[in-house]
Amino acid sequence: MQAEIISIGTELLLGEIIDTNAAWIARQLTTIGLNLYYKVTVGDNQGRIADILRNSLRRSEVIITTGGLGPTVDDVTREAVAEATNRDLVLDEALVAEVAGFFARMGRPMTANNRKQACLPRGAHVIHNPVGTAPAFAVEQEERVIICLPGVPHEMQYLMEHAVLPWLRARYGLTGVIKSRIVHTCGIGESAVDAQIGDLMHLANPTVGTLAHPGQTDVRIAAKADSEAEAEALIAPVVSELRARLDEYIYGADGETLASAVSALLVEHGLTLALADGVTSGELNLALSQGAQGRKGLVGSLVAPGVAALLEALGLSTEGAPSAAAGARAAEAVRRLYGADLGLALVGPDDPTDAAAGMIYISLAHADGVAQAEPRVPRAGPSGRGWLLHGALDVVRRHLLGLEIR
């Protein structure tokens, strides 16, 4: 069984907006064991969309389109499906009434254009859309199916979850599932992870692979099985093995971020944290506040560009270059300023991306003193920022877990 996704919209094609729908659909299809082999993006042009659909019908059983179902002249998905499957368009009066009902509930006027949205290729199955005005539909053609969904992400997601996935399972007797678990590590590089778990990467089911991010290495375990429970049973022992081998480097799994893991640890230990941030321009505070625990545990930040401005704002003397000693003073001062249990300071050169300008010091003040991480060499770019954020958060995580600070 082969599936493909067709994203329709000139703005997607020209890169004016990023297509997040296709990635979301791809992940959903893998959960029901459908293999996705192609993803095509095409502009709002009936002839070209129809060409693409004819191509897709030759090679794939399930074709899912997004976009082009609105009321304007640009929206031509209905016409293109009719053309590609040699059908005419017919007005579905029941659907007109449904769309009219939606507009009435929203207190908005229904225009003549909206009737166009109820014109579907002859024989199409309507996929009722209670969360928007664009009716979706499916057309079966010689054991294949074209499923047309709106481009608005929340409408598309609602219809996939409530209508399309259940229908595909039933229609094609899809009993297989693919489940995956992602185990997140920090403070250890991809090659060191490879060295620890290389043998597991030769397993056939579940498969095990690594994926490197700045400051974080993920291990992905994916199992194919007849049921979710069976897939879970295949995955669980591998996760246990990973936990045994990578142990203190593992901070969480799946949707968890290091920031949310640290946030949860703070709440669990009933401790508060304040930040003296001379390096990340507030990004560390923002990351910590976006975890599942929200802003709990985090009592605030003092942010300033560079060590001198930071120490001055903390009421400290500002002599000297960034150093572990300056970091310790800042960490203790911000801990006092906010009356927090922990004070984390990042001090570094005025340009925290300039490797030649000096080191970045991460210091954590707590009730019994100050812990120092190994100084970091500044790195530029988004990956440099991610690497530093993870390094700083990992200092807090290790302190809270009683692990050695590195």
Next chain:
Amino acid sequence: MQAEIISIGTELLLGEIIDTNAAWIARQLTTIGLNLYYKVTVGDNQGRIADILRNSLRRSEVIITTGGLGPTVDDVTREAVAEATNRDLVLDEALVAEVAGFFARMGRPMTANNRKQACLPRGAHVIHNPVGTAPAFAVEQEERVIICLPGVPHEMQYLMEHAVLPWLRARYGLTGVIKSRIVHTCGIGESAVDAQIGDLMHLANPTVGTLAHPGQTDVRIAAKADSEAEAEALIAPVVSELRARLDEYIYGADGETLASAVSALLVEHGLTLALADGVTSGELNLALSQGAQGRKGLVGSLVAPGVAALLEALGLSTEGAPSAAAGARAAEAVRRLYGADLGLALVGPDDPTDAAAGMIYISLAHADGVAQAEPRVPRAGPSGRGWLLHGALDVVRRHLLGLEIR
């Protein structure tokens, strides 16, 4: 002349990483007047990539692929191009020497796998890659061309700019250009912009359209012409007209953000700004620090969750709910704390996304007093955050330009 982009990589297909290359290439192609009609994503599978290439060769003159040029067994773009164009792969010894040179310069060992990267389809033109290890190439086939670029964004971009675009211009005698200008407004909604400039949206060349973002409405002007100068000449009077009509709402154009515009105004006026942030968790500081002026003008932030924590950290008494008066005290206090010319305070409910919990107050302390913006109702979600950030930045912009604060 028809172009298409093929993005190669299973991780792109499965939505594990977002494809930003295709959007970037799409924008570059429009600048040389090449029309992009299709964008296809395919996994790391030689047969399927070859199928896609055969399809593309039937309909498009210029085919650009990204990805699959690395040294691992997963990297099969070279093999797929050879298959689709009925060529064999031949080792290019000069290219081996070039790759070896790159590794030598980086002080990294070259493996046997890296030799594979120098095996190209017979007759391919090498596109030399001084910024990475993956050699790129182009294969001409019956008046059509397949151009294969690496997937690493900075390598791909370098090769497009330095080799591919100049080559395409010369090879196909492309003299037409499409140029666009984007004018950014803030503090005015899309429908109000439409009402001001609706007549301009009927122009044929340049075309004029609007695009709404949280807290910001863009106007895009796009012109087709034989040269950049001609296109500019078509665009300029429309931009002047927009400036006349939208005047104080326009903060910048093209790549400029409101944060960078505010940052530039601070530097231009020789003024410094400090933030008392009880609402955005440091995001406002981060946004301001990411403009072209970097951290100039911005002297720091005091960040705390909620008004009580913020006032306490500023050494102020913490009685009372969020209010304009509390905002004014925080703005003045943070201005003093950092010794800044301007102090901007955001105070609001402990949950700054809860519309029922009270209003958000934006206050700007300056040498002559405190300016207050109209209180904002909290809004949830990323668009609510964007709207609030733009609102706060616009207060500073309007103050610096001597405009009424709203």
